Amino acid sequence: MSTNRVIDLSVKKLSGTITGEELSELEAFISENDELLKVHEEAVTIWEKSNKYVPKVSIDAETSWNSLQRRLKEKPQANVFSLSQFYKIAAAIAISIGLGVSAFNLWDTERYVTNEGEKLEVSLADQSLITLNENSSLTISRVFNKEFRMVVFEGEAYFDITENPEKPFIIETNSTEIRVLGTSFNVDARSEKKSVEVDVTTGLVSLTEIDNSSNQVVLSSGMKGIFNSESKELVSLESENENFQAWRTEVLVFDDLKMPRVLSDIEEYFEIDISASNEDILNCTFTSTFSKPTVREVVEILSLTLDLEYQQVGDQYTLTGEGCKEVQE
The missing domain is CATH 3.55.50.30 (Phage tail protein beta-alpha-beta fold)
Incomplete structure (x- = not known):
């Protein structure tokens, strides 16, 4: 439990939401235990490296995005994907590197879908491997791994992500953002469950409410994160279920x-x-x-x-x- 507490306190410190009492608690943990110090340092590393992903641009990306949305509405409805935050961020990245918003084509994507009783392994350009459970969908931009690593996902899947500190891997579900550097974990984001569950096998994973970035937990190996999309409650706990990936194994x-x-x-x-x-x-x-x-x-x-x-x-x-x-x- 001390490990989980150190992770929680580290995230609060990094996000600027830690109280004086909590800061004293964190400092006591890491000064008395070398293993907990390593946990804290690893949390700092993944936080700092993953934050490099967010583009620091002075241009009006919002105006460009709204203009892009208007053009999208002129397209046939059958071709329109859900306009999630994934595309908004990707458009801002395209602008920030001088390509212009028109360079990011929302239809230049690959979408993998499984039906009832089907499973599918998807190998990505960065050598990451994603195994989709039945009734799941994964949408990937064709510029994946060139400037960023981001996918849109619904359903259940096991992710085995290749490490790349300069390009964190980001998964967007309907209600959460999952951010990693290199790790393996299971995501259950089936719409009928009204929740998103992440079980971590190896590495560190951050799970964040998509509409409230301060609502976040960082999960280490053997931990589970659960976000309730109705109550907005986000919790982390030790995973006691050995069968969370039985659908795959x-x-x-x-x-x-x-x-x-x-x-x-x-x-x-x-x-x-x-x-x-x-x-x-x-x-x-x-x-x-x-x-x-x-x-x-x-x-x-x-x-x-x-x-x-x-x-x-x-x-x-x-x-x-x-x-x-x-x-x-």
Whole structure:
């Protein structure tokens, strides 16, 4: 927890929002612990290098952008992408390097889309690899990696990003901006969930509300960030779910896991409904690993291990039996 706290305090210090009491707390952490000092220094590095990306221009990019928007409206509606902040920033970059706003063509993009039951690996020009889950979309400018690295994303995907300190990798979702230098992480930004979840495997990732840059968390390996698009709440916590990328690895791991979490992971992976007929079943824990499993295999082994039975009606499964009288530790 000290690591998470140091990251939070470091971000507050860098953004100028830290209080005197919090500053004293941060200084105590980093003066007494070399590992926490390294965490702070790494946070400073990623902050400073990523901020180099923002163009320092004195021109009126807003006027140029509005002019571009007016021209866009003259195009056939079928060709128009969502005019997100991604394009606005990209237009400003084009202006800042002397190309003029007309040089950034909003239709000069590649868009990758997966349908129900499909997965897709996308290799980018910088050697980064993105694996899209079903019902996802990824939009990339054809000038990607020349002046900047930015994509627009919706759905769920695993990102394995090539390190480039001079060109941070930026992912824009409907409600958040995710910024990294080189790292691997999972993003779940499915519109039906009303939230954006980021699970970090390696490296550091910043997660920021797109309309409020002060609402930000920095996540390190093993951490999870969740932004609620309705309440605007943004939290960071230690990730306890080993199965956040099971959709990609096709491996389910349950290591002495409590039954509510087990059932939730099974539902998520197989897109089914599974419930317990009584509270005692939810007291149980379960340990097993499955590679490329079928739903029948998982449910049958789960039932056999815990001395349960199950009933199936379509995609709905109900576990029955005595369960566990007390929560297993």
